[in-house]
Amino acid sequence: MSILPSVVPDRPLLVLKACGLEAQRLAKTCDAVGYRIIVCDSSEDVLIRMQEQSPMAALIDAALHLSDASELCSRLRDSGSVTPLLVLCDSSDFSDRVALLDSGADDVISRPYAIEELLARLRVWQRRSGMGHVDAAGDLLSHKDLTLNTETREVQRAGSAIRLSVKEYDLLLFLLRHAGQVQERQRILEAVWGENFFGDANILEVYIRYLRKKIERPDLEPLIQTIRGVGYLLN
Secondary structure, eight states: OOOOOOOOTTSSSSEEEEEEHHHHHHHHHHHTOOOOOEEEHHHHHHHHHHHHOOEEEEEESSSSSSHHHHHHHHHHHHTOOOOOOOEEOOOOOOOHHHHHHHHHHHHEEESSHHHHHHHHHHHHHHHSTSSSOOOOOEEEEETTTEEEEEHHHTTETEEEEOOOOOHHHHHHHHHHHHTTTTTTTHHHHHHHHOTTSSTTTTTTHHHHHHHHHHHHHTTTTOOOEEEEEEEEEEO
């Protein structure tokens, strides 16, 4: 069953997977600050809603079953969804957060958290996601055998298409725009995750690893270079 509050239809849409009082609290808070909310109480409902709608982001509460949240993220990514996924979890263990990120989540918030932090991250997604991509004008960027079309968001390496998540795309776009220039870690975090990013700085290393797995192969020249103690370089 889904809860669809009576709202103005042109407000940014969020899909929320949560149950009970947590679902009511988050739905009420997000609705009050201007988001449309679809609350789902099952993974199957989330999958259907994500296909039917074009949400700005999805919030997934993993309070009871971390593995269920990981499986849902994986299923959404396997279905082709690039919608930002923000997971709320009770674990403060870094390995659990990494597991969620590896399964397809774009961000993870551990309890206890301030609702102001959650809303700040949603504002970041609103700026970075389909409500306002990093680049609005159509353009074709290239570096060696890597190309990125900012209008269609298509990425290719050596003629092969590469499917990226929203955050992977934003990170690659930033590196492409500064190809050949060493970029400090903090500058990358501010440019891709926003100046008010509250999360674990290790998230950058996680997403660099994601990009390397997708755009680099043993038969191709490595492109992303780590500059120890400084940051990264698209070489």
